[in-house]
Amino acid sequence: MLNPKQVEPNMYRYDEFDARFVSERVEQFAGQVERRLSGELTEDQFKPLRLMNGLYLQLHAYMLRIAVPYGTLSSRQMRRLAHIARTYDKDFGHFTTRTNLQLNWIKLVDVPAILRELAEVEMHCIQTSGNCVRNVTADQFAGATDEEIEDPRPLAEIIRQWSSLHPEFVFLARKFKIAVGATEKDRAALQYHDMAVQIVKNAEGRIGYKVMAGGGMGRTPYIAHVMREFVEREDILAYLEAVLRVYNQDSRRDNIHKQRIKILINTIGPEEMRGRVAREFEEIKRTGTLQLPQEELDRITAYFALPRFETGLSDDMPEAGKDFADWARTNVHKHRAPGYAIATITLKTPGQVPGDATSAQMDTIADLMDEFSVGEVRVTHEQNLVLPHVRKKDLPAIFAKLKELDFASPNAGLITDIIACPGLDYCDLANARSIPIAQSIAKKFENLARQQDIGELKIKISGCINACGHHHAGHIGILGVDKKGVEFYQLQLGGSGAEDASIGDIMGPGFTEHEIAGAVERVVDVYLKTRKDGERFLDTYRRLGMAPFKDAAYEKVAA
Amino acid sequence: MLTANRLRDGDVLYRKGDGWVPLLADGEVYADQASADAALAAANAELANNTFVAPYLFEVREACGKIVPVKEREIIRAAGPTVHPHTGKQAGQINA
Structure with missing residues (x-):
């Protein structure tokens, strides 16, 4: 093969x-x-x-x-x-x-x-379930963006190796999710993770790690607390181990709803947690058993060496018609190398199931990866794919191929780029369907000019309180609930999973399957009528609060 | 009615008599709680045979002369995902 x-x-x-x-x-x-x-x-x-x-x-x-x-x-x-x-x-x-x-x-x-x-092909399913450290996630632009302090993937790989079948942490109280980023702009929802590492530079210009813990979604959402602003490179595994050890030893195991680290930290308080972690960290350091040697970091980093970028390429965006220009505007991002770009493939053409790809589409994307992106793609937590290293001059050819795949929607970050969990169509835990709601909203806002006018607006839909669809972090979040066997959908406004992380506010009683897309449209209309220059939906919501949006959302239902 | 999943392939099953059928329409409707509980008890006793897993009861009602589940969850489970009509029992597919 x-x-x-x-x-x-x-x-x-x-x-x-x-x-x-x-x-x-x-x-x-x-x-x-x-x-x-x-x-x-x-x-x-x-x-x-x-x-x-x-x-x-x-x-x-x-x-x-x-x-x-x-x-x-x-x-x-x-x-x-x-x-x-x-x-x-x-x-x-x-x-x-x-x-x-x-x-x-x-x-x-x-x-x-x-x-x-x-x-x-060096893949597995180990630790994708169970009460253990799950798949480590990272910024999808890693190694390609010029915004990062350094590529976060080597550290993510080191954490993966350290946490795979770690004898102390294979039977935690609950699952434990770790993300790594290296830019001020947060594309990996760091602050919503059990533990997150942001690669930073300190005042002396030394690279190290800011460690956060206690974020999470689910039934009780929390934004992570900073555990330590700066951890030295060689100490990072010792510090992460200290956080996990305190969690493993001190978390409740008698109530499934109170077993995540976010509950522990917000029960004892972040200051107390920092103290317990600091004592554990000092103990681990004293024994000197968990240093990360520079040579090991270098060895892992070498695997992620940047490709040899061509020089002398034009850094201008090619001219290839309006459709291409629309796509480039939202789906193409600045690359670290002149003449190169990062291209996002949204698996979200209005009407599609967010995140789904057929075998034939996957095969064709693999061909695109080989021909245009050094054989590599990234999967994003927003259920899209990213070609990290493409020559700008190849973008029109990529776009043409994506059009054939029906994956050329120019909507990255726009209102139709919706996250949705599998919901009741597949999931044994779900209370309501998510995917059809995403489809109906995307179809309602299908008009591209309207999407562009609305600008950045992140809708995230979960089919139950477990929040796999990240509804707490949606500018507009939607939570499916079951009322006596019938699906209803609650709106939340004002959430963000980015660097300005916030938890969405619950609007009120839910809408039916047939009402919810209309309610979203009325909420968006309030934004369009009241926004000030340069304001995103999220900014307008933060300025005005819930009241005008709530009045509009329920207006039609009451009428 | 009583449902479970086949162990080997996970396919959804419905109880009929002492056995299982793949389609809800062919399954047995228990007239009262006592007979439903008895069917579940019998199924639980058969778990050791290792042909099916996770049996449980769910409610159905009659609508337009057909038996349909009361809850959306069971309607979807009996048919297949509403977003992929070419998959599941609605498309004549049984996972075996």
Whole structure:
């Protein structure tokens, strides 16, 4: 299945230890599946084992969640995902808000074969479920943007290695999500994570890490607290271990709704948490067992060496018609190298299922990766894909190919670029559908001129309080609820997952499936009528508060 | 009615008599709580056979001469995702 045009990007490659570890884990789970099918293991015994390997039982079938570490995929891996979706599933996959890929129609008997196929391309499903450190996420523009202090992926990879099957942290009170960023602009929703690391420079110009903890969505949303403004490079694993150890030792385990680190920190207070972590950190440092040697950091960093960029390229945006210009305006971002750009592929053409891609689309994107982006793509927490290193002169050709795929919508960051969890269409935990609501809102705002006039507006939809669709962080958030077996949708306004992070305010009683898109439209109309020059929706909301938006949203329902 | 998932492939099943069928329309409707509870107890006793998992009861009603679940969740589970009509039982697909 080797593609002759396949380009190997600069990304972490398994060493002998990694390959053996993943391979042994696959065979271990294959044995467990066999024992389950033979009855040697009961479902109660098997369930935690399958969850540790990313296998859920959902509404219609088993769902397999495949980890995409810090959202980075090679074309070889993308082709393999397409092949697996085509061979073992229903010819499509779903990119999630955790930058993973989910397959919704998996058969238990096929899972060992799928895991072997994944292992061949250095992928796995380990720790994509369960009460452990989950897939580490990062800024999707890592290594490509000129805004960053340094590429956050080497640190993300080091954290991945440190937290994979860490003997102390495989049975935490609850799941634990870590994100890494390296810019002031936050594209990775750092402050909504259990723990986040921002690469920073201190007053002396030394690079180190700002560590935050206690953010989260779900039933009780919190913005993370800064645990320490500056941690030295060699101490970062010791500090992260200190935070996790305090959480592991001190968190409640008697109430599932109070087991995340956000509850611990907001119960004892951030100051007390900082103190406990500081004492643990000093103890770890005193024993000197968890230093991150510069040579190890250098070794990992070398895997992520920047591609050799061509010089002498024109830095002008090519002229290729209005459609291309519209797409370039929203979906193309500044690259660190002159003549290059970062291109976002939104999997959100109005009417599409946010985050879904067919096997054929994945294969074609893999071809685009090889031809135009050094064989690499990034998965974003907004359920889009990013070609990180493309020559500006190639953008029209990329756009033309994306048009054929129906992935050329010029809507990155606009109102139709909606995050939606799988919701009740697939998820066993959901109370209401999310995807059809995203589709109906996107269709209502399909007109491009109108989208451009509205400007940046992030709608995020969750089908239950677990908030996989990040509704708390939406400029407009929508939460699906079940009222006596009928779906209703609550609006929240004013949330943000960016550097100006905030938790959305709940508007009031929910709307029906048929009312919600209209209510969103009336809310947006208030913004358009009341905004001041340069204000985004979020800015206008923060200036005016809920009242005018609420009056408008309920006006029609009451009439 | 009583539903579960087949162990090997996860397919949704509905109880009929002492066995299981893949379509809700072919499943058995229990006239009262006692008979539903008895069916669930029988299914729970069969879990050790390792052919199905996670049995549970759900409510149905009659509408236009057809049996339909009361909750949206079970309507979607019986048919397939509303956003992908080419998948699931609504498309004649059984996961086996």
